Amino acid sequence: MRSAQGEPRPLLGHPVADPLVRARKRAGLRLPGSGPAWYNVAGGGGSVAVSRETVEHIAVLARLGLDPAEAGEMERQLGAILAYVGKLRELDTEGVEPTFHVLGRLLPSLPLRPDEPLPPLSPGAALANAPASERGCFLVPPVIPEEAEKGGGGG
Amino acid sequence: MTSEFEPVIGLEVHVELSTRTKAFCGCPATFGAPPNTQVCPVCLGLPGSLPVLNLKAVEYAIRAALALGCQVARVCKFDRKNYFYPDLPKSYQISQYDLPLATGGAVEFLTPGGRKRVGIRRLHLEEDTGKLLHEGVESGSLVDFNRCGVPLLEIVSEPELASPEDARLYLTALRSLIQFTGVSDCRMERGSLRCDANVSLRPRGSREWGALVEVKNMNSFRSVKAALEFEVSRQARVLSAGGRVARETRHWDEARGVTFPSRSKEEAHDYRYFPEPDLPPLRIEPEWVEEIRAGLPELPEARRRRLVSGLGLPEYNAWVLTSSPALARLFDETLRLYPDPREVSNWVMGDVLRVLNARRLELEESKLTAEGLAGMLRLIDRGLISGRAAKALLEALVVDGGEPARLVEELGLTQVSDPAALAGVVREVVAQNPSTVADYLSGKEKALTFLMGQVMKRTSGRANPEVAARLLRDAMAGEGRAGSGAGPDSGGEAGGR
Numbered sequence: 236m237r238s239a240q241g242e243p244r245p246l247l248g249h250p251v252a253d254p255l256v257r258a259r260k261r262a263g264l265r266l267p268g269s270g271p272a273w274y275n276v277a278g279g280g281g282s283v284a285v286s287r288e289t290v291e292h293i294a295v296l297a298r299l300g301l302d303p304a305e306a307g308e309m310e311r312q313l314g315a316i317l318a319y320v321g322k323l324r325e326l327d328t329e330g331v332e333p334t335f336h337v338l339g340r341l342l343p344s345l346p347l348r349p350d351e352p353l354p355p356l357s358p359g360a361a362l363a364n365a366p367a368s369e370r371g372c373f374l375v376p377p378v379i380p381e382e383a384e385k386g387g388g389g390g
Numbered sequence: 391m392t393s394e395f396e397p398v399i400g401l402e403v404h405v406e407l408s409t410r411t412k413a414f415c416g417c418p419a420t421f422g423a424p425p426n427t428q429v430c431p432v433c434l435g436l437p438g439s440l441p442v443l444n445l446k447a448v449e450y451a452i453r454a455a456l457a458l459g460c461q462v463a464r465v466c467k468f469d470r471k472n473y474f475y476p477d478l479p480k481s482y483q484i485s486q487y488d489l490p491l492a493t494g495g496a497v498e499f500l501t502p503g504g505r506k507r508v509g510i511r512r513l514h515l516e517e518d519t520g521k522l523l524h525e526g527v528e529s530g531s532l533v534d535f536n537r538c539g540v541p542l543l544e545i546v547s548e549p550e551l552a553s554p555e556d557a558r559l560y561l562t563a564l565r566s567l568i569q570f571t572g573v574s575d576c577r578m579e580r581g582s583l584r585c586d587a588n589v590s591l592r593p594r595g596s597r598e599w600g601a602l603v604e605v606k607n608m609n610s611f612r613s614v615k616a617a618l619e620f621e622v623s624r625q626a627r628v629l630s631a632g633g634r635v636a637r638e639t640r641h642w643d644e645a646r647g648v649t650f651p652s653r654s655k656e657e658a659h660d661y662r663y664f665p666e667p668d669l670p671p672l673r674i675e676p677e678w679v680e681e682i683r684a685g686l687p688e689l690p691e692a693r694r695r696r697l698v699s700g701l702g703l704p705e706y707n708a709w710v711l712t713s714s715p716a717l718a719r720l721f722d723e724t725l726r727l728y729p730d731p732r733e734v735s736n737w738v739m740g741d742v743l744r745v746l747n748a749r750r751l752e753l754e755e756s757k758l759t760a761e762g763l764a765g766m767l768r769l770i771d772r773g774l775i776s777g778r779a780a781k782a783l784l785e786a787l788v789v790d791g792g793e794p795a796r797l798v799e800e801l802g803l804t805q806v807s808d809p810a811a812l813a814g815v816v817r818e819v820v821a822q823n824p825s826t827v828a829d830y831l832s833g834k835e836k837a838l839t840f841l842m843g844q845v846m847k848r849t850s851g852r853a854n855p856e857v858a859a860r861l862l863r864d865a866m867a868g869e870g871r872a873g874s875g876a877g878p879d880s881g882g883e884a885g886g887r
Contacts, residue, residue, distance in 0.1 A: 355436075
């Protein structure tokens with residue numbers, strides 16, 4: 236792995252658990268487990284339940300239309316997945332560096348790219364797969380700008 | 391109106407970094423290219439493409455963080471912020487959630503009550519979105535992805551701003567700091583500086599927090615202040631009437647001067663952040679940070695110290711003269727050519743800024759140079775132009791630029807100092823304003839100012855004020871002798887400017 240400056244950058248060899256925890260605290264951020272309500276699933280160990288309400292909320296966020304049968308199925312499947320992953324909760328992870336990335340061991344730091352332009356797509360190619368386009372732009376269903384919504388009369 | 395309540399304001403500022411290429415791909419990031427000519431599979435979110443972070447974007451972010459006195463994290467990571475909107479082709483924005491690039495830090499600004507210091511909570515890197523165009527399209531909205539993927543710095547202040555004016559001053563100081571580091575041009579009208587605000591009110595002296603309202607769509611420094619002033623009084627009205635302020639996002643309507651609730655629902659705030667699987671954590675070596683720190687240019691605070699203790703300028707002047715690098719440079723360079731700090735400072739802070747504001751120009755967009763300004767000051771010193779003509783000359787230097795002496799010729803601004811050339815005008819003015827002349831003769835020295843104005847008007851500001859004043863006094867003294875004979879002494883030194 237090479238940095239953009241040509242020389243391989245020495246990778247840090249120090250344990251990073253502490254800086255991470257400190258950085259999180261400095262940033263005043265919630266630690267895992269205290270995220271938005273729907274992340275919090277009931278139960279620990281092997282039994283994890285996902286409520287119907289949670290499933291429906293996620294479906295709305297993901298723009299998925301689920302009928303009641305499908306929502307029930309999702310409830311069951313998501314519960315099973317979380318129960319499987321939930322096994323990790325049985326471990327004591329105190330002082331263990333969180334795994335932010337599965338390649339963390341192989342790729343201890345993010346490779347960076349020099350700030351040098353590469354040729355972009357030709358305008359034709361960029362729009363080639365667009366279902367609709369106009370004046371060099373992608374044409375999408377109308378989006379009402381916020382300003383226009385109540386701005387009536389302003390012309 | 392707000393005496394019962396005190397506002398608590400925090401600003402969230404987005405700054406576009408002036409890198410040559412985008413944050414995660416090699417597309418050029420230049421402003422103003424034809425739509426969708428600076429896009430590639432990565433920034434269009436096409437399947438199979440992978441982001442690679444721009445080293446310069448990280449370097450710029452660190453540079454800005456250091457200028458703000460932030461602590462740069464040794465490890466930070468990128469996260470996906472998920473939402474659906476046509477300006478976001480991937481349906482997520484690469485941002486930083488729980489491990490931002492930098493935290494801490496502060497921005498100082500000068501208020502009439504003295505210096506204030508507002509904390510910076512965090513600073514992180516993310517990518518910009520595309521642009522939606524609505525004008526003149528019947529069938530839908532148009533999307534231009536040229537800006538999509540351009541590196542953005544998000545700078546979040548602590549909720550420590552106590553008034554809309556403080557918010558404006560904070561924003562001015564922050565912009566100046568960022569501009570001095572050279573990582574962004576921070577031009578609000580181009581969208582390279584954007585600002586959202588969180589506003590809440592609480593009973594004065596209370597430590598409780600009121601309901602937080604997010605205000606968006608403020609597109610200029612003026613509108614930031616105006617929008618916040620509106621929002622503070624709106625919330626105060628609601629609370630005074632015993633109501634509750636709803637926690638919501640509101641948009642500023644510049645034309646109507648009001649904020650109105652956003653259409654988007656609560657769910658829009660559930661972004662389901664999760665770690666960006668395409669980017670491993672970024673580890674930042676302390677040596678790199680120190681290298682960047684060593685390369686920081688002189689920042690506004692150091693420059694202000696130099697202006698105050700080195701040149702003896704008042705602190706307020708020093709703040710104005712460091713409000714942008716361009717203004718600071720103009721001052722420095724003019725001073726080198728015309729070494730009178732007070733005089734240069736007065737012109738730069740006064741007429742230069744007035745002309746720029748009146749014409750809604752940034753200094754960089756104007757034609758004004760240090761040579762031009764210094765040349766103008768020398769023409770004043772040599773008595774070749776009057777102060778009034780200098781103002782007209784300055785307009786020309788800002789708008790058209792050019793060599794001051796030649797502009798003076800071209801614009802006919804040369805000062806007329808020959809008494810013979812002014813005698814006619816003076817006679818006319820005295821003859822046509824008998825009552826003012828009488829006032830003067832009865833001891834009202836102020837009447838002379840009016841008559842001087844008349845002479846200036848008739849000579850398009852070209853009359854040498856000292857010569858004109860002497861001629862006026864002489865002429866009126868003559869009138870006085872011809873009339874009652876009780877004219878005041880006309881022998882003294884000529885009137886002022």
